[in-house]
Each structure stands twice: as structure tokens, then as C-alpha cells.
Amino acid sequence: MSFLELQSLRKTWPDGTQAVKSLDLAIEAGQFVVLLGPSGCGKTTTLRMVAGLEQPSSGSVRLNSQDVTHAPPSARDIGFVFQFHALYPHMSVEQNLLFPLENVGVPKAERRATVARVAAALGLDGMLRRRPRELSGGDQQRVALGRALVRKPALWLMDEPLGMLDAGERAHMCEFLRAKQLEHRAATMYVTHDQEEAMRLADRVVVMDRGEVLQDGPPGMVYSEPQSLFVARFVGSPGMNLIEGDARAGVFQARGTNIQWALPHPVPDGPVIVGARPENVRVDAEGAFTGRVVLDAFVGPCRYVHLDSPAGRIVVRVSADQSAPSGGQWRVEFDPRALCLFDPRTGRRLNESRS
Ligand SMILES: Nc1ncnc2c1ncn2[C@@H]1O[C@H](COP(=O)(O)OP(=O)(O)OP(=O)(O)O)[C@@H](O)[C@H]1O
Numbered sequence: 565m566s567f568l569e570l571q572s573l574r575k576t577w578p579d580g581t582q583a584v585k586s587l588d589l590a591i592e593a594g595q596f597v598v599l600l601g602p603s604g605c606g607k608t609t610t611l612r613m614v615a616g617l618e619q620p621s622s623g624s625v626r627l628n629s630q631d632v633t634h635a636p637p638s639a640r641d642i643g644f645v646f647q648f649h650a651l652y653p654h655m656s657v658e659q660n661l662l663f664p665l666e667n668v669g670v671p672k673a674e675r676r677a678t679v680a681r682v683a684a685a686l687g688l689d690g691m692l693r694r695r696p697r698e699l700s701g702g703d704q705q706r707v708a709l710g711r712a713l714v715r716k717p718a719l720w721l722m723d724e725p726l727g728m729l730d731a732g733e734r735a736h737m738c739e740f741l742r743a744k745q746l747e748h749r750a751a752t753m754y755v756t757h758d759q760e761e762a763m764r765l766a767d768r769v770v771v772m773d774r775g776e777v778l779q780d781g782p783p784g785m786v787y788s789e790p791q792s793l794f795v796a797r798f799v800g801s802p803g804m805n806l807i808e809g810d811a812r813a814g815v816f817q818a819r820g821t822n823i824q825w826a827l828p829h830p831v832p833d834g835p836v837i838v839g840a841r842p843e844n845v846r847v848d849a850e851g852a853f854t855g856r857v858v859l860d861a862f863v864g865p866c867r868y869v870h871l872d873s874p875a876g877r878i879v880v881r882v883s884a885d886q887s888a889p890s891g892g893q894w895r896v897e898f899d900p901r902a903l904c905l906f907d908p909r910t911g912r913r914l915n916e917s918r919s
């Protein structure tokens with residue numbers, strides 16, 4: 565039995581909105597699982613049901629072998645970082661951080677030492693006497709995180725805890741959080757709609773859309789083997805290159821163009837969408853089609869060159885030192901070994917994953 569088990573969990577709001585539709589999810593002890601999905605897909609609702617802050621319409625939540633579906637939040641050993649910090653406005657930063665340790669039998673001296681340590685790690689030591697309204701949004705968010713980190717619950721639930729931080733701070737906090745989680749080995753359910761953050765943190769990424777799980781796996785698998793068009797588009801920045809067309813006797817033809825190439829995988833004749841990540845588009849004099857350079861985005865370790873082609877916009881990843889003057893004509897092709905094929909009617913993947 566897994567440490568946390570959600571079985572057929574549903575939440576339908578009184579107005580009929582199906583926020584979560586029959587969710588099945590199991591998390592092992594010590595695992596860091598990220599729920600990733602667009603706004604409104606049901607991430608917060610799922611977390612709140614796990615915490616006991618929202619009653620499921622049906623289904624069950626089992627934590628550490630116990631059915632806690634109807635247990636109050638206080639009966640679950642959970643630390644929660646809320647999406648909208650929920651700090652106590654009348655308390656100082658220090659009191660906010662001390663609060664979770666009060667009434668749980670931690671001696672006073674140890675409480676103060678823990679709070680001092682967590683505050684220092686989060687860069688809050690200079691503002692312990694301030695009230696939440698005297699803090700920036702990012703500071704408030706760090707206090708909210710600190711409040712979860714002073715305790716060592718069996719399960720951490722974190723709802724977009726880094727959303728208010730700037731990019732540099734966010735990267736730093738990701739590392740910090742992951743280090744803390746590895747140290748405590750607390751199972752963690754972490755919510756974000758930022759796919760880079762998800763990749764950086766997760767043992768497992770669970771991609772959700774409209775209250776359903778679309779894919780669940782290690783970050784590398786979700787990225788390179790998307791099982792649906794939604795995941796192909798949503799995961800990865802820039803997203804996967806996708807070309808619409810038709811398959812006939814094993815040959816792909818991009819719709820409305822002369823571009824065609826032999827498909828490496830057998831697919832039924834009919835409409836198909838072929839996809840390749842920017843790093844799987846090869847610049848090659850023998851390539852299947854030509855694109856004109858319209859944008860050259862340098863991002864440090866590499867550059868993303870945007871091409872306008874008869875089959876639409878294609879983004880190619882090349883090395884940082886490759887020059888890509890605007891207007892240049894490049895011949896390119898999708899690497900057949902990394903090709904993803906989708907059925908445009910269902911949005912599902914047609915060819916099997918490589919592993
Ligand atoms: N208390 C509520 N009453 C009615 N509908 C709600 C309530 N809370 C959320 N919803 C709806 O349920 C759906 C899921 O909302 P939820 O807050 O879980 O999304 P989310 O994935 O956390 O989104 P975001 O990324 O914007 O935080 C949405 O359609 C939302 O409008």
C-alpha cells in the first residue's frame with residue numbers, strides 16, 4: 565500500500581462545475597510529486613481534499629494506511645503552504661512561524677531555535693518583528709513556506725509556493741525546498757502551473773487538465789514521451805513542434821504543402837500530427853523542408869531559432885555559437901528516432917514510446 569492513496573476522488577461544486585473527475589493517484593513515502601496543469605484544472609481542489617479542507621463529492625483519501633476521507637485537517641499529519649499565503653495578519657513574522665509548533669509539545673527553547681534556523685535559511689531573519697502587511701509579496705510567500713518547514717509532517721502539501729518570487733529567487737528556493745524535502749523524506753504534493761519548476765523539483769510529474777490526470781511519470785518521460793497533444797504543448801518551453809498532415813502508405817505529407825517524408829513507425833492512413841522537440845529538429849542540407857529564420861532567441865547555453873516554413877512555425881535548438889542571421893534559409897528535418905505521432909481527432913499518441 566502506498567503512503568498516500570487517492571481513489572476515484574471527485575469534487576463537483578454546487579453549481580455543477582466538475583473540478584476533479586475521478587482522480588486516482590498514489591504517492592510513496594518520501595516521494596516528491598508535482599501536480600502540473602493550467603489554471604482551473606483542479607490542482608488546488610485536489611490538495612484541499614487531501615488536507616481535509618474540502619469534502620470530496622465521492623472517492624477516498626488514505627494516508628499512512630488509514631482512511632482519512634472524512635477526518636478533520638487536525639487529524640492528518642500534514643503541512644500546507646497555501647496558494648494565497650494565509651498568514652495571520654495580527655501576528656509578527658516570528659509569531660507566524662512559531663504558531664505551528666505551539667500546542668504540539670515542542671519545548672519553548674527548541675521552538676525558538678527551529679524558527680531562527682528556518683528564518684535564517686529563508687532570509688527572513690531581518691524581519692521577524694514585522695507584520696505581514698509590512699512585507700512584500702515575495703517575503704510573505706517565504707513566511708508561508710517557513711510556516712510549513714518549521715514542522716516535519718509526514719506529508720507536505722504546497723500550492724504554488726513560489727509564485728510571487730522573481731526568477732532568481734525561485735530557482736534558489738527550488739533547490740532549498742528539494743534539499744529540505746530530501747533531508748526530511750516527507751512525501752510532498754506540490755502544485756504549479758510552471759512546467760520548468762515541475763521538471764526541476766519532481767520525482768514524478770502528474771499533468772492535469774480539466775479535473776483529470778493526462779499523464780503521470782518521471783519528468784524526463786513526460787517531456788520526451790508525451791502521450792497526448794495537450795502534454796506535448798503544455799510541457800517544454802518552447803513547446804513541441806507540431807505539423808498537421810496526412811499519412812498515406814507510410815508517408816507523411818504536411819497539409820497544403822509538398823513537404824513529405826517516410827514515417828519510421830507504421831500508422832493507419834488518415835490525418836496525423838507529427839511532433840518533435842526543438843532539440844530533435846536537425847539542420848541538414850538533405851532535410852525534408854526549408855524554413856526562413858525569423859527570430860533568434862539566445863538563452864545562454866543554446867539558442868532557439870524560429871523558422872517560418874510552409875508547414876508553419878518551427879523552432880530549432882542549436883548551439884549558442886551558431887549564427888542565425890534573420891532571413892537565412894535553413895533546411896531541416898525532424899529526427900525520426902524522436903518523432904511523436906498524434907491522432908488529431910482524439911489528441912492521443914499513435915506511436916509507442918521509445919522506452
Ligand atoms: N469554492 C468553489 N466554488 C465553486 N467553484 C470553485 C470553487 N473553487 C474552485 N472552483 C472551480 O473549480 C475548478 C478548479 O479550481 P482550482 O482552484 O482547483 O483550480 P487550480 O488548478 O488550482 O487553478 P489555479 O492554477 O488558477 O490556481 C475551477 O473551475 C474553479 O473555478
Ligand SMILES: [Mg+2]
Pocket residue numbers: 607608609647723
Ligand atoms: Mg490553484
